[in-house]
Amino acid sequence: MFQCEFPECTTFGTVIRFALELEKGAVAVYDEMSKDAKLTAGAETFRTLVAAHKKRGDLLEYTRREKLNEMIQEPIQDLDSRQYIPDLNRPQGADLKAASKFAAAIEQKSASFYGDMSKIAGNLLSEAARIMDRMAKENLANKAKLEAL
C-alpha cells in the first residue's frame, strides 16, 4: 500500500512536491498493475510507464534543485490544487479495460496539472515551464496508449 501527500500549492517548491507525489503515485499504481495476473496483456505497457514516471520524478527533483533561487521565490496564491488530486485507489479485481480506464484518468489529471502549472511557471522559470508543458503532453500520450489497451 502506498500513500501520497499532496500539498497546498503556495510556492514553486510545493508545485514540485505535488508533482513528485503525482509521479510517485503513478509509479506505484503501474507497478502494481504490471504484476497483476489479470492484466498480463498490458504488463509491458505498465512496466514502460513505471520507468517513464520514475524518470520524470528524477527530472522534477533536478528542476527543484537547479532552478530555485531567491530571486524567483514568489508566492503562488489563489490556486486550488485539490482539483488536480487523482484517484489512486485502484479498483480491485478490475479487468484490463477497467484498469486502463482508471489509469487513463490519472494521466488526464496529471496532464491538467502540468498544463496549468506550466502557465504559472512561465512567469517564473521558462525552463521549468517547458518541462511541465512536455510532461502534460507525455501524460496525454500515455493516456492514449492506455486507452488503446
Place this chain on the structure above:
Amino acid sequence: MAVLSEVKKDWGKVRNFVNGEWVDSSTGKWLDVKNPATTDTIAKVPLSTKAEMDTAIDAAQEAWWAWRETPPVSRARVMFNLKQIMEREFENIARIITQEQGKTIDDARGETRRCIENIEVAAGITTLQMGYNLEDGAAANIDEEVIISPLGVFGVICPFNFPGMVPFWFWPYAVATGNTFIVKPSEQVPLTTQYMFKLIEEAGFPPGVVNLVNGREDAVSAMLDSNKVKGMSFVGSTPIAKWIYKRGGETGKRVQAQGGAKNSLVAMPDAKLDNTVNNMLSSFYGCAGQRCLAGSNLVAVGDIADPLLKKFIEASKKLKVGYGLDESSNMGPVISEAAKKKVLGYIDQGVKDGAKLLIDGRNIKVPGYEKGYFIGPTVFDNVTPDMKIAKEEIFGPVVSFLRMKQLDDAIEFIHRSPFGNAASIYTQNGRWARDFRYKVQCGNIGINVGIVAAMAYFPFAGYKNSFFGSLHGQGQDAVSFYTDRKVVITRWF
C-alpha cells in the same frame, strides 16, 4: 501536508574542526542553539577561547606553504569532489538550514544551490588566478609579468541569516587561490557549518587548510589580533562591521566587512501591478525580512500608490506563516526572542510616530508552533521619510509604505539613507530604469527584481554603511581579495 522530517532532532554539543580533526572545546561557556519555530533546544554551541582560535590559526599557518605549493589544478579537484558530495547531501543541508534558521525550505534549497555555485566558480581557479605578461614589456629584451599569489591565513565571521551561503562567499575562493582559512559561524546557527565541514573533510582538503572555530567575542578578537591572519571577511550589522574594519586595519589586515541595510523598492506608475506585487512579496517577507537584500521601504511614485497598496495588502494577508519545513509555508519565524522583541519594538515605534498600521503581525499565532518567534506580515501606510521605521534597519517582515510625487523624490530619499546595499525599481520605462540605475548610490540595483542577489560569479556589492572595504565577496573580487600581485621584470644577459 506533513512537515518534512529534520535530519536530526538533537545535535548535541557542537565541535570545532581544527587541523583536520574534530575537537571538543574546553570552554566553560556554552549557549543553547534553538529551532526558532519550535523554540526547542537542538544543540549546544561552545564559545571557544582565544587559545582555541590561536591553535586554529597556527594550524592554518602551518598548512599554508604546502597548500600554496599544491598546483591550482589539484586544488580545483578537491573543489570538484566537494561539489559532488554537496549535491548528494543537498536536501539534508537545506533541511538543517531551515531547522536552525527558520527560513522556508524553498529558501533554504535556494541557499544550498548558492553554496554549490560558489564551489563551482572557485573550481575554475586555474583561469581565475592566471597572471599576465608582456614580452619586452619593460624594455627591449626585458620582459615584465604579473604573478597572482596567495597571502596566507584568512578568516570569516558569519551572520545568522544565511548559515550556508555566507561562508561560501569567501572560503572557497581563499582556499582555491592557495590560502588557508578559518570559519567562525554565527553562534545562533552553527549546525549547517558543522555539517558542511563533515563534507569538507570528506572532500579531501589537507589538514589545517579549512578550519572551523565556534564562538563569539573571544574567538573574533583572537582572529583580529593575530598578525598571522592576513585578512578577514565579515557579514553582520553596521556597528560591528565598522569595528572589525577598524580593528583589522590596525593590525594590517585586509578587511571586507558587510554591514546593515535599508532597502527601498520603488514602484513607478507604469509598473505591472500583479508581477510587481508578487515579486515584492518575496523581497519583503522572504527569510522573514532578515536578508540584507530584503525590501523594507515600499516607495510608490504617483498614482500607482492606492491600487498598489490595495493589492499588496490583499496578497500579504494571504501569505501562510509557519514552520519552514512545512513546504506550503511562505514565511517562517525570525531568529530569536531578542530579534522578535526588536522588530516588535519598531512596530510599536511606527504606531507611536503616527504611521497607519494596516496589517499588524504582532500577535500572530501559528497552530502547533505557538511558542515560535513568529511575526506576521506587517504593513504601515502614511510613513514619512523622517520616521524611524523608514530610516533604520528593522530586519523583520515590516513594510513601510511611502508615497512620492516623482522618481527624483524617491532617488533623493534613497540617497539620504546612510545605507547603500540595494534598491529596486519597478517600471516598464527604460529611461526611468536607466536613471535609477545610474543615479542610485547602492551596490545592488534591481530592475523589476526585488532581491538583487548577485550570483557567485559576480561580486556581492554594497555602498556607504553597508560595506567597508574595497573588494567584495564572490567571483573575481574574491580572488583579488585573497591574492596579491607580484610584478617580475626579467632580463637575461
